[in-house]
Amino acid sequence: MQTIQSSKYAIYFNEKGYSYLNSELKISKYSKVFILCDSHTYENCLPNFLSQLETDIPIEIIEIEPGESQKTIETCVQLWNALSELGGDRKSVLLSLGGGVVTDTGGFVACTFKRGIDFIHIPTSLLGMVDAAVGGKNGVDLGHLKNQIGVISNPKAVLIDTQFLNTLPPEQMRSGFAEMLKHGLIADQIYWETLQNFSELTTSNLDELIYQSVEIKNTIVLMDPTENGIRKALNFGHTLGHAIESYLLEIPERSLLHGEAIAIGMVLESYISLKKNKISYDAYTEIKEFILSVFERVPFSQSDIENIIKLLIHDKKNEYGTIQFVLLNGIGSVTYNEQVPDSILREAFEDYKR
Numbered sequence: 001m002q003t004i005q006s007s008k009y010a011i012y013f014n015e016k017g018y019s020y021l022n023s024e025l026k027i028s029k030y031s032k033v034f035i036l037c038d039s040h041t042y043e044n045c046l047p048n049f050l051s052q053l054e055t056d057i058p059i060e061i062i063e064i065e066p067g068e069s070q071k072t073i074e075t076c077v078q079l080w081n082a083l084s085e086l087g088g089d090r091k092s093v094l095l096s097l098g099g100g101v102v103t104d105t106g107g108f109v110a111c112t113f114k115r116g117i118d119f120i121h122i123p124t125s126l127l128g129m130v131d132a133a134v135g136g137k138n139g140v141d142l143g144h145l146k147n148q149i150g151v152i153s154n155p156k157a158v159l160i161d162t163q164f165l166n167t168l169p170p171e172q173m174r175s176g177f178a179e180m181l182k183h184g185l186i187a188d189q190i191y192w193e194t195l196q197n198f199s200e201l202t203t204s205n206l207d208e209l210i211y212q213s214v215e216i217k218n219t220i221v222l223m224d225p226t227e228n229g230i231r232k233a234l235n236f237g238h239t240l241g242h243a244i245e246s247y248l249l250e251i252p253e254r255s256l257l258h259g260e261a262i263a264i265g266m267v268l269e270s271y272i273s274l275k276k277n278k279i280s281y282d283a284y285t286e287i288k289e290f291i292l293s294v295f296e297r298v299p300f301s302q303s304d305i306e307n308i309i310k311l312l313i314h315d316k317k318n319e320y321g322t323i324q325f326v327l328l329n330g331i332g333s334v335t336y337n338e339q340v341p342d343s344i345l346r347e348a349f350e351d352y353k354r
Contacts, residue, residue: 001013001014001077001207001208001211003016003079004211004214006154006158006218006221006222007136007154007221007225007284008154008224009154009155009156009157009158009272010157010158011134011158011160011214011218011336012157012158012159012160013161013162013207014083014160014163014207014284017122017157017160017161018052018053018159018161020157020159021053021157021159022052022053022054022055022119023053024156024157025053025055025057025093026052026055026060028093028118029091030057030091030092030093031057031087031280032057032058032059032060032086032087032088032089032091032092032093032191033055033057033058033059033091033092033093033095034059034060034061034062034078034083034086034088034092034094034095035049035060035061035062035094035097036062036063036064036094036095036096036097036098036102036105036109037061037062037063037064037097037102038064038065038067038070038098038101038102038155039063039064039065039066039096039127040066040097040098040167040328041097041099041102041167042061042063042298044124044167044233045097045098045124045167046061046097047163048163049097049122054255056179057162059265060086062082062083062086064078064079064105065205066101067101068101068141068249068255068258069125069249070101070139071104071140072140073104073140073142073149075105075140076105076108076109076112076140076271079105079106079109079206080109080112080113080170080352083109083113084113087112088113088117089114089116090114090115090116092117092118093113093117093118093119093156093226094106094108094109094110094113094117094118094119094120094188095119095120095121095122096119096120096121096122096133097124098122098123098124098125098128099123099124099125099127099128099132099172100123100125100127100132100133100258101132102124102128102134103128103132103133103138104136104137104138104139104140104147104150105121105140105275106119106121106138107119107137107138107139107153107155107245108138108139108140108149108150108151110138111138111151111153112151112261115220116153116266117151118156119155119156119157120156120157120158120159121133121155121157121159121318122158123158123163123164124165124167124168125164125165125168125175125176126165126172126173126176126177126180126210127172127175127176127179127259128167128176128178128256129160129162129165129176129210129214130176130179130180130183130210130213130214131158131176131213131217132156132177132243133155134158134214134217134218135217135219135221135234136152136153136154136155136217136221136225136311137150137152137262138150138151138152138153139173143335144247144249144250145222145245145246145311145314146242146245146246147242147316148314150309152225152226153228160210160214161213162206162207162291163286163314164202164256165206169189171257171260172257174237174257174259174294174295175257175259175260176256176259177195177259177294178237178259178263178266178295179213179259180195180209180210180213180243180258180263181195181266181286181290181291182234182236182237182262182266183213183216183217184216184331184332185211185270185287185328185331185332186216186233186234186236186326186328186332186333186334187216187219187220187233187332187333187334188212188216188332189330189332190332191212191216192214192331192332194209195217196211196290196353202353203287215297217234217277218269220233221234221259221271229273229336230336232317232324232326232336232337233326233334233336235317235326235336236266236269236326236327236328236334237262237263237266238262238265238326239269239312239315239317239323239324239326239349240264240266240268240269240308240312240345241262241263241265241266242307242315243259243311243312243314243315244256244261244263244264244265245258245261245262246311246314247304247307247308247311256298260295260298261326263291263294263295264298264352265296266287266291267287267288267291267292267352268345268348268349269325269326269327269328269348270283270284270287270288270328271284271288271347271348272325272327272340272344272345272348273280273327273328273329275337275347275348276327276340276344276346278327278328278329278330278335279328279329279330281329283328283331285332287331287333288352297352297353299353300353302350305345305346305349306333309342309345309346311346317336317337319337322339323336323340324336324337324339325338325339325340326338326344335346346349
């Protein structure tokens, strides 16, 4: 697969990524290489990754616990301390080897340590490959509120090795698949239709689909790096999806993976698009039925719904205290900065439950 050029960095695939990395380690003459991973990637991905490295630069491994609960300022403080204690300086480089939690947190830590050191993302989850590691967003949650603290700053590079997907359980693959579905719905109807005919998520037939997904996101980011306009399209399904994810993070036995919450958000926001006459009933039915064929329906009580709606005030797209939605304008196109009354939000949940 061809390398994808983004703004001031490139996205490399499979063996090209390791060729780039080894060359970069020689050219840049880093003082130390730090590799951030969680306990899952430490066990399942790190040995293979280290076997690909060709460098005499000292390497330090920093390990955190897995999961969204680690995506906090408290974790950042621990990582800043670890970098300092292990001799990190401004000529160090941080390699984030993991899913979205690792790359989001690692990028933010690198951007702020010593006022900024180089960092490279090596996403190991499908979600990380098609979404989290691409686009320059780095940050952490504020309590249970998603992605409230962070910066937009580009990595030195992103290396996508799809062999890492062999280490993932099915639910993590489905979580990443939700973001791929989103890319089709917002930007490419043919891609959306292709994904609907995609019956088996295996690495042998995923490479090209991942590549297309990265291309879609990268194209949108290049048009609007700081999310003042069209980049908001990438938040389709996320206004309600993030609120659902945040609400259920407080109820551990009901918590959802990011993609599972976004899948619900896409169904709900497709219904809103229907109610605002932006998509047809047939298009809405197609979206709802396919997503619910992949993702199990989640029950919501009336109390759940009201609490989720209250959380919308914290959405990052809001302006002047007004909640702003991204809605479909037909499959493959969007409209953004849309305001929606609470009555339609409640309708959307009721329709989802039916």
